Amino acid sequence: MKSITFIKRNRNNLVCYGSLALVIVLFAIITKGQIFSAYNLKSLAGQMVVLMIISIGMIFMFAHGTVDIASGAVAGLCTMIITLVLNATGNVPVSVLAAIVTAVALYLFMWFVTAYLGLMSIIASLAVMFIARGLVTYILSLNDGRINIIHYDMIQPLKSNVAYALIAMAVVAVIGILLFNYTRLGKYCKAIGDNPISAEQSGARLKLVKFWCYVIAGCCVGLASLFLLARSGNVGKNIGSGTEMDVMVAVILGGMNLNGGTKSRIGAAIAGVITNTLLSNGLTIAGVNQTYITLVKGIIFIVIIGMTLRQNKSVAEMPR
Amino acid sequence: MDNKKNEVFFETKKLTKKFGEVVAVNQVDMVIRTGEIRGLIGENGSGKSTISSMISAIHTVTDGEMLLYGTPYKPKDPGDARAHGITMIVQEMGTIDGLTIAENIFVGDEKRFAHHGIINRDEMNREAEKVLKNIGVTDVDVRKPASSYSLETRKLVEVAKSLYYDPILFIVDETTTALSQNGRKIIYRIIHELRDKGKAVLFISHDLEELINNCDVLTVLRDGKMVDTIEKADFDENRIKHSMVGREIKGDYYRSDFDGTHGEKVMLHAEHISNEVLHDVSITLHEGEILGLAGLSGCGMHQLGRALFGLDKVKEGRITAAGEAGSEVSISSVQDALNCRIGYISKDRDKEALVLPASIKENLLLPNLRKMGALISPRREKEYAQKQIDFLAIKCSSMNQAVGELSGGNKQKVSFGKWIGNNSKIIIMDSPTRGVDIGVKTTMYQLIARMKKEGYSILIISEEMPELIGMCDKILVMKDGKVTNAFNRDETLSEQQIIEYMI
Structure with a gap:
């Protein structure tokens, strides 16, 4: 009886670390340890950096009850901004700053539409997704469908030297953990996800808290786009697309409930991204055909959703 | 079926309904006879609607049983209840906007117009017109969607629909509040006709006058229990009111002292505030004072509590509180209230x-x-x-x-x-002891009394009169958004004196 309550209360933790452990053990056996070779660990870090940074930012959105689907398109637009600014100035920090400003501006637009015009947040993010994707397509059409980076050598090390990726992930993770677990912002954020009325009556300023969540999400997307660009080498029309779905898959694998609330954990992003990346990487190393990988991932995903999102039978509502 | 008058045909025995831990209806024994209009009255949350919902199978029964003509009656769903001759007009909207009036009347029963699987619309529309005409409604085009008619017309369509199935027991759940005088008259006429035909009507309303004028017997509910059944000959407004609102004082777990003094310092002050609900309300809360707000649930006292905490906006007037440095701070948002160390306990504990x-x-x-x-x-x-x-x-x-x-x-x-x-130094408590048992209530009252001694200023908003009389230094009575009277702490203060200004 006690163990059942324990499982119930820690279901999300169990899913989070359970699936991570499972994936690690499984692929260690299947690939005969190859997955943990020094070379592969490096490539894993490179593969997960974009998703890791964006997912950590998105936890703040999911936690307060917003499902954002614009991150991939906004990241794509940001790679273009970096390229254009970098080509014009030859200065990496300035171009990254420009990308972050762009991403934050787009996220604040979503915040404004949601907070002041009363639209559902997912509609706002859908609109921004189309705007960002549309801008990329339009500007590319003016440039024969592809923009090359004149100073690619300046950002190429981000791809070749894995230390940059590791440092970036560590810094973002530490800041994310501090903000989410040890500040008012993170605590309000979780309370709002469960019960905005109660949070407001306890002193949380709903719009202000959400404002900062959107700013954090924007910063993460802007920063991640630098690594996205470094890895792809040029801006194509599909750059970044599908990232938003990978983010959702990752945080759900990490045991996050997309409805947000008090059970939200920043660890879901970190562990989830690692699980997700290991899963794709391990399946590839194990020699699974690329076509099946998506299929297998889909099946694993649905199993894990079944374990985490299944709601307890709710108590009947009091009438009137 | 036999439609003799004054025959017991429906009974409930220890009927009980629980929502989780909360007992909404507690062991109600009720008898309904044919040929009577039975009124059901009680405060909000006293269980009126829950009882009628169980009879018409909208809610399931937790415990106890219902008998129809002496045999156990266990309806599976509202359709089953209808087949047993019980129909109900609900408090909320019961029509579906996108469907035509005719489709609304026959929803779930379209089969009767089906020929080889195809519904004959003309036949359905003709029948719908006839159904409406039966209750005296002739100016409705049954081909138009329900959404094109007013709330009142749609309610009447529901009535027509319920009557079409020739019910033995017709339940009207607070329907008349949505209707104009004209619509009400139609309902009154219908229920009287039904009674004269030897059917029974269960009539639920907040409007005492309407119940007294139309019912033959009144059942009074309080806290889910049946507290009184009154025959028409004994109808007396005061008696009904008292059995509705009055609660006995059990033991002395309130403050034992009758010392109504408090500090001089004004902690929270509202001057002539008005908004959609409140009309020119002024109140002053001092240091170490327990101030009570009494009234019926719709009187605006809950909204006053929200306004004082900055949750509801005030159109006219001003709310001020004592700030940190002895200054007066104006309250217009929750942040202002928190800065002035005001706390607010909502009456909706679980949702707010x-x-x-x-x-x-x-x-x-x-x-x-x-x-x-x-x-x-x-x-x-x-x-x-x-x-x-x-x-x-x-x-x-x-x-x-x-x-x-x-x-x-x-x-x-x-x-x-x-x-x-x-x-916090100022605490606004809206219905602080709602849904807690006697033991915890005692603790709460002791705590509140102790907080007064420690200099807290407390505003208690409550529908429970004994609690206010027992705890407060001063009680303000509200009605229709206005403060109608004030009582100071006094051993001789009775519920009746306060109720007079509430209703």
Whole structure:
């Protein structure tokens, strides 16, 4: 009886670390340890950096009850901004700053539409997704469908030297953990996800808290786009697309409930991204055909959703 | 079926309905005879609608049984209840906007117009017209969608639909509030006709006058229990009111002193405030004072509590509170209220006061986060939460237990703890003892009395008269958004004196 309550209360933790452990053990056996070779660990870090940074930012959105689907398109637009600014100035920090400003501006637009015009947040993010994707397509059409980076050598090390990726992930993770677990912002954020009325009556300023969540999400997307660009080498029309779905898959694998609330954990992003990346990487190393990988991932995903999102039978509502 | 008059045909025996822990209807024994209009009256939450919903199978029965003509009656769904001759007009909208009036009348029963699987619309429309004509409604085009008609017309369509099935028991659940005088007259005429035909009507309303004029027998409910059944000959407005509102004072767990004095310092002050609900309300709360707000649920006292905490906007007038440095601070938002150390306990504990899935610790900390600095140490959180849990003797397995798993009384202790812990000096309590048992009530009252001694200023908004009389230094009575009278603490103060200004 006690163990059942324990499982119930820690279901999300169990899913989070359970699936991570499972994936690690499984692929260690299947690939005969190859997955943990020094070379592969490096490539894993490179593969997960974009998703890791964006997912950590998105936890703040999911936690307060917003499902954002614009991150991939906004990241794509940001790679273009970096390229254009970098080509014009030859200065990496300035171009990254420009990308972050762009991403934050787009996220604040979503915040404004949601907070002041009363639209559902997912509609706002859908609109921004189309705007960002549309801008990329339009500007590319003016440039024969592809923009090359004149100073690619300046950002190429981000791809070749894995230390940059590791440092970036560590810094973002530490800041994310501090903000989410040890500040008012993170605590309000979780309370709002469960019960905005109660949070407001306890002193949380709903719009202000959400404002900062959107700013954090924007910063993460802007920063991640630098690594996205470094890895792809040029801006194509599909750059970044599908990232938003990978983010959702990752945080759900990490045991996050997309409805947000008090059970939200920043660890879901970190562990989830690692699980997700290991899963794709391990399946590839194990020699699974690329076509099946998506299929297998889909099946694993649905199993894990079944374990985490299944709601307890709710108590009947009091009438009137 | 036999339609003799005055024959017992429907009975409930110890009928009980629980929603989780809350008992909405408590062991009600009721007898309905044919040829009578039975009125059901009681305050909000007294269980009127729950009883009628069980009879018409909208809600399931938790315990006890219902008998129809002496045999157990266990309807599976509203359609089954209809087949047994019981139909109901609900409080909310019962028509579907996109469908035509005719389709609405025959929804779920379209089969009768089907020929080889195809519905004959002309036949359905003709029949619908006939049904409406039966209740005297002729100016409705049954081919038009329901949404093109007024609320009143749609209600009448529902009535026509219910009557079409020739019910033996016709339940009208607070339908008349939505209707104009004209629509009401139609309903009154219909229920009288039904009675004269030897059918029974269960008529639920808030309007005492309407019940007295139309009913043959009145059943009074309070807190889910049946407290009185009154025959037409004994109808007396005062008697009905008293059995509706009056509660007995059980034991002396209130404040024992009758010392109504308090500090001189004005802590919270509203001057001539008005908004959609409130009309020119002024109140003053002093240091160490327990002020009570009495009234019926629609009188605006709950909204006054919200306005004083900055939750509801005020159109005219001004609300001020004593600020930190003895200054007067104007309150127009929750932030202002919190800066003036005002706390607010909502009457809707589960939906507003607490974050149910969050832990006790998280809930207790929520209003205090503003004062815990930039980085909040988990150790300080634990110390803070443990202090409140010990102080209020909250029964829990650990501070990390979800508040939603606690009992009503312990939940309420958590919502008290939120504001006591963060050093609030003014606490607005809306229905602080709603849904908690006597034992916890006693603790709450002792706590409130102790808080007064410690200099807290407390505003208690309550529908429970004995609680206000027992606890408050001063009671303001509200009606229709206005303060109608004020009573100072006095041993001789009775419920009747207050009720006079409420109704």
